[in-house]
Amino acid sequence: MTRGTAHPWMANSTPETKTAMLEAIGAPSIEALFHQIPADHRLSRPLNLPPTLSAEVALKRHLVDLLKKNASAEDNLSFLGAGTYQHHVPAVCEEVARRAEWLMSVFGSPMSDHGRNQAWFEFCSLLGELIKTDCVGLPVYSWGAAIGHAIRMASRINGRREALVVKAMSPERLGVVKTNCEPPQMASHIAVTEVGYDPATGRLDMDDYRAKLSDAVAAVYFEVPSFLGVIETEGAEIARLAHEAGAEVIVGVDPSSLGILKAPPDYGADIVVGTLQPLGVPMNAGGGVGGFIATRDEERYAREYPTLMISITETIAGEYGFGLSLFHQTSYGMRDEGKDWTGNSVYMWAVVAAAYMGLLGPDGFRDLGHAIITRAHAAARRLDAIEGVRVVFPSGFFKEFVVNFDATGKTVAEINGALRARGIFGGKDLSAAFPELGESALYAVTEIHTEGDIARLAAVLEEVIR
Amino acid sequence: MTGLRRYHAAVWDEPVIMEMGAPGRRGILFPPFEPGLAGASEAGDLIPAGMAREDRPALPELSEPEVLRHFLHLSQETLGMAGISLFGTCTMKYNAPVSEQAAWRPQLAAIHPEQDEETLQGLLEILHEFDLILREVSGMDQFVFQAGGGAHAAYTHCAVTRAYFAAKGELERRDEIITTIQTHPCNAATAAAAGFKVITLMLEEDGYPSVEALKAAVSERTAALMINNPDDMGIYNPHIKQWVEIVHEAGGLCFYDHANFNGVMGKIRARELGFDACMYMLHKTFGAPKGGGGPAVGAYGCSDELAPFLPRPVVVKAGDRYRLDQDRPQSCGKIREYFGNVPQVVKAYAWARAMGAEGIDEASDISVLANNYMEKRLLAIRGITKSHPDNDVWRTEMTRYSFETLKEETGVGVLDVQNRMIDFGIDAFWLSHEPWIVPEPFTPEAGEMYGKEDLDTWIDVLAEISREAYTDPHTVKTAPHNQAIHQLKGDALEDPARWAMTWRAYRRKRAAAAPAAATISAG
Structure with a gap:
């Protein structure tokens, strides 16, 4: 920026305007306005930052040049999932997300930001139908954050300080849960105990579960489908046993499965959590994640939510209105006495997810589920047919499956490196987090993958494992 | 009143989406199976027994244009920054479309976080370069972007604090965090959620707690001080360096919540004041959009001494390549999955590059000038006073005002004013965080985006x-x-009995209430 040239983003950067405002307040200079900061607190030199790019033409060129150094899952064929998924993002979702009216909104009032508040309520309402719960909070940072808050809700409800969680869980999510449950040195620590999985099926190890369940357990957490892709079939029994022990049942779901898979309350879930990202949000290098917390509409649960809640109500003229409910129990209302904490989260993604669920409707979710499960199984069968390649849990999965390469004599890292050189992003390497699975990778297949994509993956795999 | 522009919001009387559509309509289709897949087993056979959904979710059935038009109507029924929004503590900034465009390019939007580092070089370069910018702005030694908002960055500090004292074997003993009543509630809340006891210092006559109050609060149990400065009233605590020294002498850490950075950008650096860590809200101060509540980023930066305890991964540069360093044995672990809302980081990087050192410094100049300009005019309006009127300093980028006089004299309170100002196309102002120290409070923040005429309009509306x-x-x-x-x-x-967070709950409660209502009307 040339000195003296007004910056395009700052209307008051002309000398005339500054002078006019200074004269109006009777201050000798702008510097005088900073007099309350002691001199020895002040930075004694100008900031030393990279050259200014105040011309949009230069800024755009710079950003594009940098981003071009990335290789995207659009330019390559990707089978990465494990918590962030490559689903089709409907064009309507992008259009809705980029509307400046709500993209640039802050908080406003229920009347002046009525439309955005309605979209938030619609997000909760649409998701509520998909997961069959009457109470849905506004979104939280991520699936992992949702589990963490849900365990803490359960602990506040029954006063217990242990959570049983499935071992077959995303290391990223589990890391967040452990942070949220606090280290053992803290007086309010909640112990996180992992329950193993059956090596034959990938489902929860019921013997291990029974052995670990006790009347000290605040909550039991499992996922459908699990991190390893498997659809848990013992949900009702897991929930029955948990309830018998006085624990709350928390179930994590991928909503893209719920057109064809049972909703968690139908097998006993008390608190449902999960991810928003599959609902029309781009992967964004992991910046697409978002989470939700939902329960029955009972005060026992409602009064423990840390999130903001939006309720439908009416105006003095009888119109629909949408206002915050149970605000006082949040950290805004009660500071350190509030329920955990809340703040900015991923609310724009809630609007996107609402548009996505509105587009799909009941038949869209059914078709989406069919497309995913059919394509995923076709891919698994094809890979399993390759000599040296084995699908570890060959049935009962949804969109992800574990592929083992032990018999090839190659590591997943080697195989993925060779695939990458040929324009394919192989599945997530599980060998570090799940050593018992050997050289295995988690492959994700969604509605975007075609028969040709699967054939290409198989052909290239055959070549690189040789 | 003459001179004020006419305004009326869009009115669509838009139904709730759950009431719209008709059976059989479709908003999106998925392609038929290709020949090789068509012969595959029926999807129903692939679902384990007992796990197939038997009911049809009660979602609306809409065509694609119906969905688009519905959400366009709702967006139009959102005032936001299209009017004049001087929402204090949130630092309303221009969110340039050039940044938004960049973030939606497939080279960012269609990137999977677990891709090999070699395919993420552009992104990691941006993250590293922006880290360097924030280091220069703050004096800190390392930033991470994992926190999904300002409150989450405060929580990050609590997690880092736990890991730091755990490594020293002092965590059981150091179980207290000190904050002030004017520091954002998220600091007290995240400290408590992280397992600490919270000590909150109250304000004294100058508008901040005294050094003596702090001295009485610190002890060998002090883990950290978490504080805003300047606070939401635009008052800078001139003893802040001494505060940091007192906490350090007791062995505690000092965290600077830089929510109110706009008034001091380029003027002070957190590390030079002695702080061990700080955070910036990229969705506020650094020009990324707020989206009504995220996606957001709390950029958390700290000293070399605390860096080993940061959440992992940390972006590092090795030679001319960039990588995600996951091998950090002393790390506090994960705060959130992956490494942050990176589209927002890219937008913040774009903002910092577009502003440059001079522009950032000028933005704080303009913000402080504009606030004091507004203060002069606002205090001339009948019924308005300001907090701590005896502390006769030029405030920074915000001033806390009160409508107490107006309420006493007319019965019209700050919530009524809030409801009325939106009739002029002016977004509702921010009141004050809880608890209200000043009665009937409100807190505008001029920022650097809006021109003098816009500020005058805003003031004219309050006068009216x-x-x-x-x-x-x-x-x-x-x-x-x-x-x-x-x-x-x-x-x-x-x-x-009447709240309803979903349409399901609303229908159920409305049906339950209907017979009773009928009885009343019949009676």
Whole structure:
């Protein structure tokens, strides 16, 4: 920026305007306005930052040049999932997300930001139908954050300080849960105990579960489908046993499965959590994640939510209105006495997810589920047919499956490196987090993958494992 | 009043989406199976017994244009920054479309976080370069972007604090965090959620707690101080360096919540004041959009001494390549999955590059100048006073005002004014965080985006509402009159029998209430 040239983003950067405002307040200079900061607190030199790019033409060129150094899952064929998924993002979702009216909104009032508040309520309402719960909070940072808050809700409800969680869980999510449950040195620590999985099926190890369940357990957490892709079939029994022990049942779901898979309350879930990202949000290098917390509409649960809640109500003229409910129990209302904490989260993604669920409707979710499960199984069968390649849990999965390469004599890292050189992003390497699975990778297949994509993956795999 | 522009919000009387559509309509289709897949087993056979969904989710059935038009209507019923939004503590900034465009390019939007580092070089370069910018701005030694908002960055500090003292074997003993009543509530809340006891210092006459109060609070149990400065009243604590020294002498850490950075950008650096860590809200101060509540980023930076305890991964540069360092044995672990809302980081990087060192410094100049310009005019309006009027300093980028006088003299309170100002196309102002130290508070923040004429319009609207309060309070108390909807009836929102967070709950409760209502009307 040339000195003296007004910056395009700052209307008051002309000398005339500054002078006019200074004269109006009777201050000798702008510097005088900073007099309350002691001199020895002040930075004694100008900031030393990279050259200014105040011309949009230069800024755009710079950003594009940098981003071009990335290789995207659009330019390559990707089978990465494990918590962030490559689903089709409907064009309507992008259009809705980029509307400046709500993209640039802050908080406003229920009347002046009525439309955005309605979209938030619609997000909760649409998701509520998909997961069959009457109470849905506004979104939280991520699936992992949702589990963490849900365990803490359960602990506040029954006063217990242990959570049983499935071992077959995303290391990223589990890391967040452990942070949220606090280290053992803290007086309010909640112990996180992992329950193993059956090596034959990938489902929860019921013997291990029974052995670990006790009347000290605040909550039991499992996922459908699990991190390893498997659809848990013992949900009702897991929930029955948990309830018998006085624990709350928390179930994590991928909503893209719920057109064809049972909703968690139908097998006993008390608190449902999960991810928003599959609902029309781009992967964004992991910046697409978002989470939700939902329960029955009972005060026992409602009064423990840390999130903001939006309720439908009416105006003095009888119109629909949408206002915050149970605000006082949040950290805004009660500071350190509030329920955990809340703040900015991923609310724009809630609007996107609402548009996505509105587009799909009941038949869209059914078709989406069919497309995913059919394509995923076709891919698994094809890979399993390759000599040296084995699908570890060959049935009962949804969109992800574990592929083992032990018999090839190659590591997943080697195989993925060779695939990458040929324009394919192989599945997530599980060998570090799940050593018992050997050289295995988690492959994700969604509605975007075609028969040709699967054939290409198989052909290239055959070549690189040789 | 003459001179004010006419305004009326869009009114669509838009139904709730759950009431729209008709059976059989489709908003999106998925392609038929290709020949090789068509012969595959029926999807139903692939679902384990007992796990297939038997009911049809009660979602609406809409065509694609119906969905698009519905959400366009709702977006139009959102005022946001299209009017003049001087929402204090949130630092309303221009969110340039050039940044938004960049973030939606497939080279960012269609990137999977677990891709090999070699395919993420552009992104990691941006993250590293922006880290360097924030290091220069703050004096800190390392930033991470994992926290999904400002409150989450405060929580990150609590997690880092735990890991730091655990490594020293002092965590059981150091179980207290000190904050002040004017520090954002998220600091007290995240400290408590992280397992610490919270000590909150109250303000004294100058507008901040005394050094003596701090001295009385610190002890060998002090883990950290978490504080804003300047606070939301635009008052800078001139003893802050001494505060940091006192906490350090007791062995505690000092965290600077830089929510109110706009007034001091380029003027002070957290590390030079002695702080061990700080955070910036990229969705506020650094020009990324707020989206009504995220996706957001709390950029958390700290000293070399604390860096080993940061959440992992950390972006590092090795030679001319960039990588994600996951091998950090002393790390506090994960705060959130992956490494942050990176589209927001890219937008913040774009903002910092577009502004440059001079522009950032000028933005704080303009913000402080504009706030003091507003203060002069606002205090001339009947019914308005400001907090701590005896502390006769030029405030920084915000001033805390009060409508206490207006309320006493007219019965019109700050919530009524809030409802009325939106009738002029002016977004509702921020009041104050809890608890209200000043009665009937409000806190505008001019920022650097809006021009002087916009600020004058905003002030003129408040002057008009004050005039109305003294002459026609009914108009103010029944506002809004020019909005998408009328004033909300709030009584159902806290009533378990009537609150409804979903349409399912609403239908059930409405049906349950219907017979009773019928009885009343019949009676």
